[in-house]
Amino acid sequence: MNTAPTASPPTSTLELHQMGVAELGAALSARQTSATEVARHLLARAHAHSGLGAYLALNEEATLAQAAAADARLAAGERGPLLGVPLAHKDVLVTRDFPTSAGSKMLQGYRSPFDATVVARLAAEGAVTLGKLNCDEFAMGSGNDQSAYGPAHNPWDVARVPGGSSGGSAVAVAARLAPAATGTDTGGSIRQPASFCGITGIKPSYGRCSRYGLVAYASSLDQAGPMARSALDCALLLTAMAGPDLDRDSTSLEHPPEDYTRLLGQPWPGASAARPLQGLRIGLPREFFGPGCDADVLAAVRAALSEYERLGATLLDIDLPRTELAIPAYYIIAPAEASSNLSRYDGVRYGHRAAEHGDLLDLYQRSRSEAFGPEVQRRILLGTYVLSHGYYDAYYLKAQQIRRLIAQDFQSAFSHCDLIAGPVAPSVAWAIGAKTADPLSAYLADIYTLPASLAGLPGLSLPAGFGAGRMPVGLQLIGNYLSEARLLQVAHQLQLVSDWHTRTPPPLTPPCPGTRP
Amino acid sequence: MSLSLQEIERLARLARLRLTPEQALDAQQRLNGFFTLVEQMQAVDTTGVEPLAHPAAVLQPVALRLRPDVASEPNQREANQRSAPAVQDGLYLVPRVIE
Numbered sequence: 321m322n323t324a325p326t327a328s329p330p331t332s333t334l335e336l337h338q339m340g341v342a343e344l345g346a347a348l349s350a351r352q353t354s355a356t357e358v359a360r361h362l363l364a365r366a367h368a369h370s371g372l373g374a375y376l377a378l379n380e381e382a383t384l385a386q387a388a389a390a391d392a393r394l395a396a397g398e399r400g401p402l403l404g405v406p407l408a409h410k411d412v413l414v415t416r417d418f419p420t421s422a423g424s425k426m427l428q429g430y431r432s433p434f435d436a437t438v439v440a441r442l443a444a445e446g447a448v449t450l451g452k453l454n455c456d457e458f459a460m461g462s463g464n465d466q467s468a469y470g471p472a473h474n475p476w477d478v479a480r481v482p483g484g485s486s487g488g489s490a491v492a493v494a495a496r497l498a499p500a501a502t503g504t505d506t507g508g509s510i511r512q513p514a515s516f517c518g519i520t521g522i523k524p525s526y527g528r529c530s531r532y533g534l535v536a537y538a539s540s541l542d543q544a545g546p547m548a549r550s551a552l553d554c555a556l557l558l559t560a561m562a563g564p565d566l567d568r569d570s571t572s573l574e575h576p577p578e579d580y581t582r583l584l585g586q587p588w589p590g591a592s593a594a595r596p597l598q599g600l601r602i603g604l605p606r607e608f609f610g611p612g613c614d615a616d617v618l619a620a621v622r623a624a625l626s627e628y629e630r631l632g633a634t635l636l637d638i639d640l641p642r643t644e645l646a647i648p649a650y651y652i653i654a655p656a657e658a659s660s661n662l663s664r665y666d667g668v669r670y671g672h673r674a675a676e677h678g679d680l681l682d683l684y685q686r687s688r689s690e691a692f693g694p695e696v697q698r699r700i701l702l703g704t705y706v707l708s709h710g711y712y713d714a715y716y717l718k719a720q721q722i723r724r725l726i727a728q729d730f731q732s733a734f735s736h737c738d739l740i741a742g743p744v745a746p747s748v749a750w751a752i753g754a755k756t757a758d759p760l761s762a763y764l765a766d767i768y769t770l771p772a773s774l775a776g777l778p779g780l781s782l783p784a785g786f787g788a789g790r791m792p793v794g795l796q797l798i799g800n801y802l803s804e805a806r807l808l809q810v811a812h813q814l815q816l817v818s819d820w821h822t823r824t825p826p827p828l829t830p831p832c833p834g835t836r837p
Numbered sequence: 838m839s840l841s842l843q844e845i846e847r848l849a850r851l852a853r854l855r856l857t858p859e860q861a862l863d864a865q866q867r868l869n870g871f872f873t874l875v876e877q878m879q880a881v882d883t884t885g886v887e888p889l890a891h892p893a894a895v896l897q898p899v900a901l902r903l904r905p906d907v908a909s910e911p912n913q914r915e916a917n918q919r920s921a922p923a924v925q926d927g928l929y930l931v932p933r934v935i936e
Binding site (some may be wrong): 336385433526566570648652669677684698699719721727728775 | 842868872874875886891904909913919921
């Protein structure tokens with residue numbers, strides 16, 4: 321699969337990109353490899369597979385300097401699960417060592433003077449940054465086809481989207497260009513690409529991970545989280561990423577940091593090792609299993625749920641009666657917040673400035689219209705409308721009221737079950753370009769991820785087999801607030817008895833036509 | 838409901854965007870298409886339902902924190918202006934606003 325030359329002995333390097341976070345951490349701790357060797361190997365791989373469009377920016381010098389620093393810490397005897405482990409960041413998280421574009425021409429070449437809190441926390445644990453990953457412009461999209469720098473390609477079928485908006489993150493992990501990546505999720509942008517690319521990703525409860533340094537899209541919904549090959553690897557990353565950041569993010573939760581690996585491999589309370597999930601009640605919303613979901617997706621999801629039954633869990637039907645209302649509510653609230661957040665791009669202090677302009681108003685208008693892509697401009701217009709005088713109550717306030725009803729429906733459901741399961745999206749990944757001309761159809765496909773986003777609940781996607789065209793299907797698990805460790809425990813139990821998460825895409829040859837950054 | 842082209846142009850002005858006639862027409866069609874979805878929301882009775890701005894407020898009231906009003910950041914003017922389109926003597930340059 322990979323024939324890129326590296327400076328290291330082939331016997332060890334052949335294996336390096338196939339190793340996950342936990343395995344790499346162990347190999348680094350045992351000094352069987354070095355952070356520099358791993359980083360060099362994965363940088364070579366990133367170059368060899370640049371046609372996938374996963375990366376928007378690499379900075380080999382910075383990566384190798386971080387790797388050398390990690391190797392020095394290892395040599396000094398320090399140990400840690402992420403020390404020397406390489407990963408890559410979605411390009412909406414700002415980084416000092418790499419440019420941050422948010423997938424937009426508006427921020428082309430932008431250099432942040434600081435690192436996002438989640439980036440800094442991973443770096444403090446010794447993680448090495450490989451580069452910045454493609455995404456929909458300002459995270460507005462669900463196919464990575466709204467990136468100003470060209471699409472990212474699904475490694476399972478390069479003619480299809482990887483999902484979005486964290487599409488580059490999902491591609492990098494699925495194509496074994498990085499063992500793990502950060503993503504952000506506003507309406508499903510971690511869970512849906514994880515599902516489309518056959519990897520594991522978790523959106524934590526709103527407020528778990530600091531939004532400091534996360535380029536703002538919709539502030540009451542934006543949340544960062546890890547994307548990796550397994551629940552175990554996600555737990556290792558989330559442990560480093562999450563935790564209060566009270567001085568820098570006014571919505572950061574005050575709950576103390578947690579070890580999200582602590583329940584992995586443990587049986588459910590009161591259960592035996594033979595039936596480790598005995599007592600777990602999984603609620604299946606009728607609204608997620610209706611005719612709106614493709615049969616191949618439902619078949620894969622039901623097969624995964626049968627595995628949970630074998631592990632001792634009980635499945636029961638529940639209702640989330642306002643599921644459909646999540647679409648209009650989200651597509652009012654998120655654009656409203658976006659229109660406010662994106663007003664900062666005025667062509668004055670940073671970002672694109674039109675070469676020709678008259679007065680200040682002209683400068684604003686030309687700079688913004690030249691640099692924002694069509695979907696971003698549509699959402700700004702929509703948000704401006706619903707917040708404008710005379711319409712605020714009818715749209716924005718109404719949507720926020722429905723948001724509360726949706727959140728209350730989840731609380732009613734959690735009085736009957738411990739967690740909720742269903743599909744992540746109504747279909748497998750679609751062909752690149754299939755929904756670009758019809759954004760409304762892409763909005764409708766967000767139906768199963770939007771409710772948990774509006775309610776601020778943690779949601780996880782894990783591989784659950786394959787659907788039409790041998791494309792991956794994800795199983796979504798939604799938990800109550802702050803139940804991330806439980807979600808990861810339940811996901812890990814399935815990964816102990818199944819191998820869907822270990823499947824790799826077919827060999828990535830020949831290189832597909834992609835847009836180089 | 839349905840937005841007219843005139844309203845689209847007014848919104849673009851408010852949003853500090855400049856649309857070509859084709860873009861305005863496209864935006865009009867797409868926004869009006871979206872508002873067919875919004876109609877189902879209007880049918881829901883939300884009398885007396887408190888709007889939810891911060892998701893965690895479902896469980897308990899959330900008060901946004903304020904940090905003490907003290908200078909905590911060092912001067913980062915040069916780093917901050919590194920990505921500025923036009924600066925001079927540490928100041929951002931904009932078109933003349935006062936004749």
